[in-house]
Amino acid sequence: MEEDSHLEGGENNREIEIAPALIAVHPTQDSVAVAVGSDLRVFDLRTDCGVSLVDDSVEPFHKDSVRAIRYSANGKLFVSAGDDKLVKIWSTDTWRCISSVSSEKRVSAVSISNDGLYVCFADKFGVVWVVDIHDLDVNGALSNRKAAPLLAHYCSIITRLEFSPDGCFIVSADRDFKIRVSVFPKKPLEGAHEIQSFCLGHTQFVSSLAFICSKDLPQGFLLSGSGDSTVRLWDITSGSLLDTCEVGSQAALSESDGSGESCCAVTDLCAIQDSNFVAVAIQGLQEIILLGCDFSSKTLSVAKVVSITEENFIPTSMGSSSAGELLWFVTGISKLRDADHKSLARLKVVSGLRKKGHPESPDQHKPVVLGDEEIPGSQKLLEKLQGSLSIDQSVFSAAAEAIKTAMCNLLIKKQYPTESREWRKRTRNDRKAKQ
Template identity: 55%
Template structure:
């Protein structure tokens, strides 16, 4: 048997780390939807212009007729082209984090190219590009839209401000989970706290100061209880508790409910057990599928969880790599896919689905619960799917999506599970460290 060198092992690890899952984000009021796949952002406008508004806006009959005709010819085409005329480059490597602001006016994207790009969600023009010192793993926008915060792979959380005294091109560090990759970053519903989660099982609630560019030095609480990396966070609010509760998903196959201001664990849901996906590997070890993403309606009446190895069969094999929901809780948007797969045209490898029927007044409501919409019933229809999914032959779709799901699972495992090294390999890795090279 041919011996594998340490160098070859390292190269294989790096190849897996380059695989990035497809991401999806929905405007809070479902005005638009964004899919990120590799370095590419695909944006689709979900709003339909009412032709009667054209009639009311113009009094000239000929003008009305011409505009109405143009509207009818172009009604089905609502793909949005993003514009960056600042002279800064577009994303050149995989995008790892995307999000809308609470009021939907801003959108942020960031990833492996160390760029954080902030977009106007109205014009879809890039209004700011910030260069990070390291690759970016999470991003969040403050509720007042005055600050964008992001986290890098070293565990440092940064902030950049907008308007007045906050206007700075460079980001300032505000706090850190030193040497631990931050996997999720969120502002609390009242904007008073910023919550961060990492691969070392920790969730930290930090008081967001009035002058965050000077640092955030007050820790409100730690939420401790997960036994594997935390993969995702989401807030829910109730009338009785408007400051909100925190939901967290983890590699330990659980979703946990927290009073984040005190750090108290309120409830635990064994999602893997509930889905019947916990199994044994035959070596007295229990294999638990990781929770990869979670979304919820603001009041918590609807919570959706994506689990690795969970296959939803609706005529196709579908295992979501990301999901999101607007503020109205009308639809759950799901995407599966991955970038940098060697055997496929991975730049176009994404598949979008929508689940609906949560509310009794929904046209898709049934006594049997929510349903996966047919392509024709998805908001935006075929035009949206063409924009978001790109082109991939039908005969290759099933094989490609299966490959993407497996690649993402391996990549996330290598990224978020701390690896143990032998003494020989540890010494070999030390020789390649940048600080050692500088000293020499």
């Protein structure tokens, strides 16, 4: 009876675990993808119409929340993965799933090597896997691939994966405050055994990573966002911390939610191409903070705060392309309690971010939140990516409240009493399989 009650509680917790909406933008802004819950929505800006995905795999489409989406650097591939333990590789020419890879655990992060030859993904057990896609035919039949272990963090959920601009390193961040910089090997299927550095300094989970570069510094610097309300600037070669920007206090959000945990975690970072700016989304904040990076002094500073006028719009994910000056961001969650709409999404776009200037001179750029009719694709795009334009505002008010707590709670370690920990150990899925 006791084990039944444990099981019931675990299943209930799993059932109501929500997933924040995600957005990804094609490198040349040919298309935009939004994931909310298990729903993957794509709009083609070239043809000005929504995309119908084709998936002929044994397990077609995602059956549970998508936790990571990513375009390849050349835009030919798109990868989605999540709680159903499936990593799906799509051709962006046909939007057909050309390979479906099974993971042993739920997937928490994905990345694609700069040359487009390897897909890497991380699971909830702290292992990073690599899939060789050298001879993957983007126009051919579905291909089943197997993943090989690349590297691992010690039993810590990996939150983000990023390749360095030159493709020489793969950077992995985890829930236990660590950032590992590994040399990406010439033969990845044999593992990444050489660690270049560790970037240590965060005091809460690392939620996001981004590289910011300049013409004089193509290797760039690494930026990391965290639950400790900071964005930090790193030299990945040495692992040196170059600067720390207290974005939580800058946004006047340093108060606690009463639980002892920070209520102003950084939830996403997005570097703006061909500029020295990076956009920062903060849990519970209806604004985007624009940081400027001074490459000569290796420092970060707040350049501007972009307010979002729409009520209850709290960004959960951001994306931009190398071709345009637009910053795309989305708000939304899946599995909202007591709502007719189980998956909600709203999308906004900011323009005017590409003009270069010293981070102390915010007047040289004037970011503007575009109206719905000004967004590329306008009404057609919004109908496709948001799913519905007629959701009552009260529903989004409830969603906004859920987002404020959920974005942080997804990564905060759960504390279990001793008896619960022992039960969880005995009923782990991997142990069940061995029995």
